[in-house]
Amino acid sequence: MKRILLSHGSGGKAMHSLINELIRDKFNNEILNELTDSAVLSLTDERRLCFTTDSYVVNPIFFPGGDIGKLAVFGTINDLSVMGAKPLYLSCSLIIEEGLDYDILDKITTSIAEAGRKTNVQIVTGDIKVVGKGGADKLFINTAGIGALGEGVNISMDNIEIGDRVLINGTIGEHGIAVMSAREEFETDTESDCAPLWDLISKVLPIGGIKFMRDPTRGGLSTVLNEITEDRDFGIRLFEKNIPIDDEVSAFCEILGFDPLYVANEGKVVIIVSPETAPSVLKEMKNQALGEKASVIGEVTGENKGKVILETIAGGKRIIDMLVGTQLPRIC
């Protein structure tokens, strides 16, 4: 078996071969092929850009429905998308543990390349570091992304008003359960929802009335909603009966003692939208592949300022707090 050696990260010959074999041919684009210290981007009309970064440390690196490479591309694309920015360029930096099976790295870089192609996003610059055995756990990936903000696009928590509706594009908790199942080796049909959100978002954005969007990844839906209400003059009322959740995810959460509201998603977006355009936005979401199960799950209220209140199916009410402690480490 061919393994990654420290010399693959030394800046010398081995690293050059590795880049040619596993990166350059796969990520193939004119900007990257220059292999300069920075990628040169020529912009035409864009005056406002979005810039984001995330490191991915998911364990295990392969899980039902995805792998760390796909996650690293789609995750960063989604962070641009929820700002209303069209994803254009990514950087990709690998931290590899010495001794990693070369074929595994090959699979991951193939997955990164495919995810980039699928979304028309170019990976234009990167870096490879190799650390000694035990210095890292297999593979960590950082991606940073640049996206273009269209004229007039303004996604901000400051836009949110009492009466706005809270929408989500589908079932929650699948990514968390899929990663958990791979880690603990229990049987499930649940796959990660890992997917790029720009297609869906680019369709609903022109409808208007969209105040704020965020992808509920680590910390799940509850944490995002708490980030939205924190220190604000409004609260959020959440309708449990409207929150889409797959039966199997629901069952596993019960067995494992997880609250699905805190379980990570990687292909979901929470959209806060004006009551006037909420019906059209919902309708358009349902037309999209990633929005078939879209739902209005809540509304912004003048009561319970700063809090998220869940109206349960049983008819009760409870405060949904931000995640305290850690539910599932290394989920993304």
Add this chain to the structure above:
Amino acid sequence: MKRILLSHGSGGKAMHSLINELIRDKFNNEILNELTDSAVLSLTDERRLCFTTDSYVVNPIFFPGGDIGKLAVFGTINDLSVMGAKPLYLSCSLIIEEGLDYDILDKITTSIAEAGRKTNVQIVTGDIKVVGKGGADKLFINTAGIGALGEGVNISMDNIEIGDRVLINGTIGEHGIAVMSAREEFETDTESDCAPLWDLISKVLPIGGIKFMRDPTRGGLSTVLNEITEDRDFGIRLFEKNIPIDDEVSAFCEILGFDPLYVANEGKVVIIVSPETAPSVLKEMKNQALGEKASVIGEVTGENKGKVILETIAGGKRIIDMLVGTQLPRIC
């Protein structure tokens, strides 16, 4: 002692406190303070941007003359600078090992903030991941950077012509020796040359005739020169007597069996410049704090195509190859 826990990376309350305590106040700028998924950058005239990334895994994280935080800021700034781009914005992503001393993280984020302020570069977006004990070695940092390319700036290997001069701004090998001394706990006065190169580069760039620049980090001077000559119709002749090297670095290299030509630098730039403007460029470099010991160390030749030939002080000639294997892992 306060330590980093897995919950600091969970996306929940602990992570929010950590961001407020160690990041937001220090990196303080309007763009970052929004704490949105992506930073929004408003550009005025820049139509061409540079985009780069590097992950930093240096071991140990503190070394004479610097630390992993300073290195992560200056290193990425330098990758933009050698393209001739004015560094504008950085992202910063931390991968932290569970149990890391909170005070150490505090020192590093302070160092990052200071390095940003010193260079007028804003850190506008970021991410924190915490992995379980043993899942990473203390702390890894990724920075990605965006810089603006001025009109007409064109730094490319394709510009290089026979007769061009090879310049460097000072003594080589200090970063490698400083890190090595910290790792092996041997006594030395040598400090890392870790420094931001944009000030110097912005002064010499307007002189004209600058064909190509690169910072000789991992793999050292030899590797950069080999990258330049690889598959080209020219070679490089290097004059050993003109290569600036500190006596102590030279002595340590001899003791440790290192060739200083392969030892890493973090505040050096190799500049390929036309013979006509080389004297003015050298003069201006010497005026700069980071260029006092600048020197013309070689020239581009029609002979020895694709090769780097060192003319030794003793009068001999030898081929300087790209680094094979690994000399010093985790140097940056």
